[in-house]
Amino acid sequence: MIQDDREKIFGKIRSGLRGYQKFTFDRSSKSPLKTTLAKNFGTQFEKFKKELAILGGEAVVLNGHSSISQFLLSHIQGSAFIYDETESQFEAVISKIKKSREVKFSSDFENNYDKREVAIFDAAISTCATCSAETGTIVIENQMRLPAALATKLFIIAEPGDLIPSLDELFTDEFRNFKGSNLFLITGPSRTADIEKELVTGVHGPKEVYVIFFQP
Amino acid sequence: MRIFLFVPCFIDQLFPNVAVSTLKVLRHLGCDVVFPANQTCCGQPAYNSGYADEARLMAMHEVNAFLKFNSAVDNKTIEFDLKNDYVVGPSGSCVAMIRNFYPQLLSDDSRFNEISQKFSSRVFEFTEFIDKVIGIEKFSGKLNALVSYHDSCHALRELGIKQEPRDILKRINGLRLVELPYNEVCCGFGGTFSVKFPEISTAMANEKLKNFEETRADILVSSDTSCLMHLQGRARRSGMKHRFAHIAEIMAESIS
């Protein structure tokens, strides 16, 4: 057992700061954004779509379950991993996918599943906790981590109520108390510019990201 | 309006025409210009090289030299009026030294603490003085020239001067200004940096000169002669024939 240096470090911090003016910051609630978005779904969706498109992702609004399944089937070539929440919320959609694609659900996997088993999917289909229009960001809460991180394509099925205008609404009490061990923000495809600053997508995570807003 | 002309040491010794032009333009704009003859160096080279103690002594000398001196013309004693007189100098860098760093440098000295604060606030860079105090509309000139403008880092970032020289150049009939690509990047002079790390300094000059050539302008204008000295030195060595001119020189030519 290696003894840590907690007390030594705290001693150094305390002696360094001794007599130093402590600063307490009275935070303002002002938004750093120069313009704020109108509070309707249409405007916020347009912004979300624009931001995601810049990054190479795609956002659509679809009206019926059949159009969603059609959209999914036209984009998914191989097998799909489907998060259980998606099935419970969009049963009609998923049942159509099940018919023509090989699918697995999170409930098909046990605790301590073999990670190689989830590294094979062409697509991961999921719901989300929220989407932020400002940056085209998807927020994932309390889900199996690997399928969405390893699939080639990521599909998020959201409802208009999931959309928030900006990061100001994300970093609030509501999301501070997120469920599970982690909160995950996804903004577009996995990318790198490590070689001569040239953009390449799909490094380790999904190369394609789609967000479908279901508007009945 | 009475101006105490601040002529940085290397301008005094190496580029007198810059000071002559400054004097000419200020007089043209109706200023009464006096030259405190005991001024020498603001101390910036020492300060920026890490010799604050030497710089402090020079700062004290310089403040005294401006506050009271005997006129070279009639030997009358002239005293600086902290409420009404101004110090104006054709160098953003040296003005920044006095305005921004003197108050810090002299803050621990009981004789200079208060007076350096007051004095420093009366010190202006040439183009900002014309813009903020005299009024830019009082100036106009005529000169056929294609120029580019180089922002000195100290004028730009220590004093926040960006638009003033450009607005002035726009008031010269026949003069066309082409902006440099990456015009906020340093030219590489940096005082003693230019001789401590000459390879880096000249590499930076090369970048700047390449950008200047891209503008196809004939003259590179700046409000800091030190940058120009460095760039011109490098340009001549590389065989470039362009002209490098202080903005006061261009202004003086445009009104003659």
Added chain:
Amino acid sequence: MELESKHFKSLYKEQIKNQQLRSNLSKATLQAVDKRAESFEEVDFSFLRDEAKKIKQESITHLNEFLSQFEDMAQKNGCKIFYAQTPEKANAYILDAALKHGVRTIVKSKSMVTEEMELVPFLTRNGIDTVETDLGEYIVQLANEKPSHITTPAIHKSRKEIAELFHEKIGSDLNTDPKFLTTEARRVLREKFLSADMGISGANFLIAETGDVVIVENEGNARLSTSAVKVHVVVTGIEKVIPQFSDLRIFMRLLARSSTGQKLTSYVSLIRGPRAKEEKDGPQEVHIVLLDNGRSGLLGTEYQDVLHCIRCGACLNVCPVYRNIGGHAYGSVYPGPIGSLVTPLYYGEKNAPDLPFASSLCGNCTEVCPVGIDIHHHLLALRQEITSSKKSSLEKFLFRNYRKTMLRPGRYKMMGKAARLLSKTGLLRILMKSWTNERDLPEFPSISFRELFKSGRLD
């Protein structure tokens, strides 16, 4: 400990000769500068910077309180905390954890702190296959080099060099297309992710209020390094703690913009702890190693705000010195303007006697710093400390005489005249070698301004 940064003068002279390096750097950094400027159009930079600076000031002036709050929360969330004063101790702890779990392969995502510790070579020496999974870091590891930039580690390498490297080390075809090269790295690294037992990551922020570890990235390798493993070790500096969850609304808008000109990075993970009971994946253990390594020495000094740094790399991208010599010239983990502060401040001025002088003091670094560190004025202050710690030097002698001349206008006038005369002889050219080697001297006039003025010819 002796650092390479001691030899900055010979290092930079070597690097600056490398035209390929300079052209790679110039292209990459200028692109980053342009993109950064564009990315701030929607948000108020000065407001964000002001808020960020104040949040950091609050964090640092209450560091002991926020650290212990973070520690409490993280422990409640099931994480293990380990404090290390030195790299050696931190390394030993991580090796110990790896051995306990029988770890054979470690996947690692970017962390500058682990570079301070030289953790990867340490683990490798101890028989554990430790792989950098960030593409840039992977390239640098394959080349057996060190990163030359805080956020773009392989910025010094061209696609051609990388293609040759991949060909030699992982048997890739000789193809210089970055897409191809990235796919090759993905192929090799995916296998590593699938076989690794331990993941090591850095942290961009630690949130005192919640105990969260915030990790920002683009490739998805950090997500995998922290998820596809049994044990996750976070390694970071003690200064990374911020007070509140809501403070992220400021930092998330600043970090990616400052770094790469993105509004937000592709991924942000907020890690609150090991996998929860009902969760099917994620690490069973999360260790958080908090390193001091010289940081606490800055507390209470005028350089305290250097601890505000969020390692965005904006000051490197805008720095014309960095652009011409590259990161390796600095001989330190932290290059560029912030490195010229961090290196002497963490490791002592003797280890970096030239770095604070290697700046034209243009101030562009300070201008873009998202947390308002007064970088170039700190460099200036360090110069004073370094010169006054020296008893005597030729330079000191010269500046003393310079000052003596300047205090006496008569002597100044005489010296000026002498210099102007000397210029006619060519002797000045020789004396001013550091200037004249690559630049011409100006033509010296025959008369100074003050003499002209006194003569009455200007009336």
